[in-house]
Structures are given as C-alpha cells and as structure tokens.
Amino acid sequence: MAGSSFPTVVLQPGGVTPEDVLAVARQEAMVELSATTRQGLVDSRRRIEELASSAAPVYGISTGFGALAPSRAGGQCGQPLRPPRRFADRGVRSHG
Numbered sequence: 001m002a003g004s005s006f007p008t009v010v011l012q013p014g015g016v017t018p019e020d021v022l023a024v025a026r027q028e029a030m031v032e033l034s035a036t037t038r039q040g041l042v043d044s045r046r047r048i049e050e051l052a053s054s055a056a057p058v059y060g061i062s063t064g065f066g067a068l069a070p071s072r073a074g075g076q077c078g079q080p081l082r083p084p085r086r087f088a089d090r091g092v093r094s095h096g
Contacts, residue, residue: 006030011037 007029009020013036023029033041051061063070 008032010034013037013040 007023007027009016009023009029010032012034024031048061051058054062057063
C-alpha cells in the first residue's frame, strides 16, 4: 500500500513463507492478493458455481461431507442447487 509504514505481503500461488506469516503476525504487514491469485479465486468460484448448479451430485459441493455424503446439501433431488452463500459453514456444520 502506497504511503504505508507497514510492510506488505503479496499472496502468490504456491503459498506463503514463514517470514510472510511473521511479518503479518508481528509487524502488522498489509496483505494483498497478486493478480494471478485473484484470477485463480475467480476461476475457482466459477467452477464451484458450475458444479453446484448441476443436477449431478458432487461430493462436498452438492452433498454433505463424510458420513453425510449421501445427503443432498440443499434443494430437491434432481434439481440444480443455487451456490451456497456460506459454503464453508456447511463443511463446519457437517463435522460438528
């Protein structure tokens, strides 16, 4: 960030280094997404939405997780799902 006195960690595909984590945790570094990382997120979301709108069951997308895998995650059998707003919540709840 221009004019900031804090360091900036730019998230790239492939992960972060221990130094990046320390900079954020101890030096209050700003965190930004690289253009490549941002595009990867857009592409991933698009693919998840495609899978969620399919009538075919897809593990963890349109079904539950683990023991709940045979369960449909929402909607009616044979009907496409709307992509969940809080996708991660389903995963957490299914393991609760």
